[in-house]
Amino acid sequence: MSTGTHSPRPGAAPVGRMIAAQAALETRMLLRNGEQLLLTVVIPSLLLVLFSTVDVVDTGAGKAVDFLAPGVLALAVMSTAFTGQAIATGFERRYGVLKRLGASPLPRWALMTAKTLSVLVTEVLQIALLTVIAFALGWSPEGGPLPVALLLILGTAAFSGLGLLMAGTLRAEATLAAANLVFLLLLVGGGVIVPLEKFPDAARAVLELLPISALSGGLRDVLQGGAGMPWGDALILAVWSVLGLGAAARFFRWE
DSSP states (O other), X not given: OOOOOOOOOOSOOOHHHHHHHHHHHHHHHHHHOHHHHXXXXXXXHHHHHHHHHSOOXXXXXXXXXXXXXXXXXXXXXXXXXXXXXXXXXXXXXXXXXHHHHHXXXXXXXXXXXHHHHHHHHHHHXXXXXXXXXXXXXXXXXXXXXXXXXXXXXXXXXXXXXXHHHHXXXXXXXXXXXXXXXXXXHHHHHSSSSSOGGGSOHHHHHHHTTSHHHHHHHHHHHHHTTOOSOOHHHHXXXXXXXXXXXXXHHHHOOOO
16 A cells, blocks of 8 residues: 655745634734733623613613613724724733744735734624623614624724834823723713714714714614714714724835
8 A cells, every 4th residue: 555645835924814813813912811801891791781770870861771782882892993903902012022023924915804804703702792782771772783783893993003103102001001091081982872962063063073982873863863874974874984994004114
């Protein structure tokens, strides 16, 4: 019996396979990180339960959970695509991980694609968990799934671009502080928990242009108000996506 002749096949794997492998690795690393899980899963879940069951904030007519659920979904997207990704990528850059990956057969654009896929997978898990919790609290969503999906994708693109821009231009320690500070500020002033109507008119006009406000407001129009596609909010998110991703591609430093 002949065992045959086997010749080595040097060279990189197909790009699609490399992206899938890197995305799976990024997702496993994220899910194993206790601090990231606290930020992306535990905090949004606790906020949803707390403010839906305790009358702390006046959310207007109707059940509190109907107002809060869309905002918390937007918060989950921001926590993963912006805060979590900015911090993780910033420290990868500091420790030279990105530099080494940049010298590997994996193209740099493919690495960013893998990171984006990892963010999307994490968001699916977040949204599934938060939806179950919201339903248990009596949530009664309206509207169709397509506007919701489009808003979530645009929100992910907007926050991902801003997170990568921060991680690629600031030192890791500065990114850690700035990302957490922005998270807290937008949690309070982005229409997630506190309605924008509670702010002065001048401040509200500025806050409505923020990506978190557009995402939470758009989701609320669809899921609470039963509206169709909120094109104004979608346009704001699209502009932030172009600006954020464009600036990240232009100014991101790998070392």
